Amino acid sequence: MKTYGLSLPGSVYSGEDSISKIADILRANGTRHPVLFTTEGIRQTGLLDLVLDVIPQECGEPAVLDDLAVEPTYGEVQSVVDRCNALEADMLIAVGGGSVIDATKLVSLLINSSVTVKDLLDDPLAARKTVKVICVPTTAGTGAEATPNAIVAVPEKELKVGIVNPEMISDYVILDSRTTKNLPRSIAASTGVDALCHAVECFTSNKANPISDCFALRALEMIMKNIVPACDDRDALEAKEQMLIASFFAGIAITASGTTAVHALSYPLGGKYHIAHGVANAMLLTPVMRFNQPVIGDKLAEAYDRCFEPDGTLTAEQKADRIITRMEEIVSHLNIPTSLKEFNVPAEDLEGLVASGMDVRRLLDNNMREVTADDARAIYLQVM
Ligand SMILES: NC(=O)c1ccc[n+]([C@@H]2O[C@H](COP(=O)([O-])OP(=O)(O)OC[C@H]3O[C@@H](n4cnc5c(N)ncnc54)[C@H](O)[C@@H]3O)[C@@H](O)[C@H]2O)c1
Ligand SMILES: [Zn+2]
Missing domain, CATH: 3.40.50.1970 (Rossmann fold)
Incomplete structure (x- = not known):
């Protein structure tokens, strides 16, 4: 047990x-x-x-x-x-x-x-x-x-x-x-997506458990519902407050569970190119979720039911697909960079990134789908 x-x-x-x-x-x-x-x-x-x-x-x-x-x-x-x-x-x-x-x-x-x-x-x-x-x-x-x-x-x-x-x-x-209240939009956006990553990664982690799920799912629901108004509308004080509480809940989820391949593969982007933590995660969120989808589809479908109006006509696969698409839309709407080209990362750095990313075993081991060096390479290539 x-x-x-x-x-x-x-x-x-x-x-x-x-x-x-x-x-x-x-x-x-x-x-x-x-x-x-x-x-x-x-x-x-x-x-x-x-x-x-x-x-x-x-x-x-x-x-x-x-x-x-x-x-x-x-x-x-x-x-x-x-x-x-x-x-x-x-x-x-x-x-x-x-x-x-x-x-x-x-x-x-x-x-x-x-x-x-x-x-x-x-x-x-x-x-x-x-x-x-x-x-x-x-x-x-x-x-x-x-x-x-x-x-x-x-x-x-x-x-x-x-x-x-x-x-x-x-x-x-x-x-x-x-x-x-007066957080600049770009900082609210990237740090808010970092919290989103904490919530969804901890919910779909090998370390997830009933206690962490409680905080991760609630955080995810609050973030999906509030991140856009909190960033776009200076006066959306209720949404901003919800984000502050949700990011705390997502932190509790990290304590009880653990983040996965999004955070693992983002560490070299921060360490080598000094890309802000939230931006690096935002960039990798969709590619890693799509990679993980065959293994975490049912959990993403459960998260979908929590974050959106129930829709009995959708299959679990469609729900998983839609919640990933919504995350992608959020990152794009918030104007967070999605390509390493914006940080002048040369193509020849790919192998170095793969080697560094594969070194973050503490978090890669939490990922429900095993990540090989070839998988990491394919994920990085999507953001090169
Ligand atoms: N300990 C953990 O569990 C944990 C989890 C995730 C990330 N991190 C680490 O946290 C760091 C990132 O923290 P962060 O994303 O909160 O950003 P940050 O603390 O690096 O701040 C980013 C920028 O925002 C400014 N800023 C912060 N609050 C502001 C406000 N209210 N108004 C105006 N400007 C403000 C800061 O001065 C800074 O320039 C990274 O080093 C990351 O690795 C730690
Ligand atoms: Zn983080």
């Missing part, structure tokens, strides 16, 4: 103004030295100020690291860890997308430790969390606020690598609808 389990963040607060809960959290923990992590771009949106405004007086002037890198290398994360060592941090607050959240989660393991980020690439369990983490995601999104994963680029391998350590599941999650 298979066993499966799920670990969740300690407390989750959602809805407009849930950021104000941070004051209660800091007081309840007796926090004196919170450290905030973000990027310069997010600081300029005013979102960091929403958090700074609720920090209780007894914390004094909190330290702010506002120059975190987007999709960082392990070396860049290590330099953040090194800068934190002197700060006597007793609470870490991530205000950002997956890049900021992942770096903050790694800091929570490595602060004042002799273990480095590079060590964790070889042995992800080599360190334990010593400082709690509050995550305030500003994209919808990676779901990194729910997962035990942190993804770093490894430049010498031209690959992105996931470090998985259960201690990286965050202690507090704040899903405040104000954080994604």
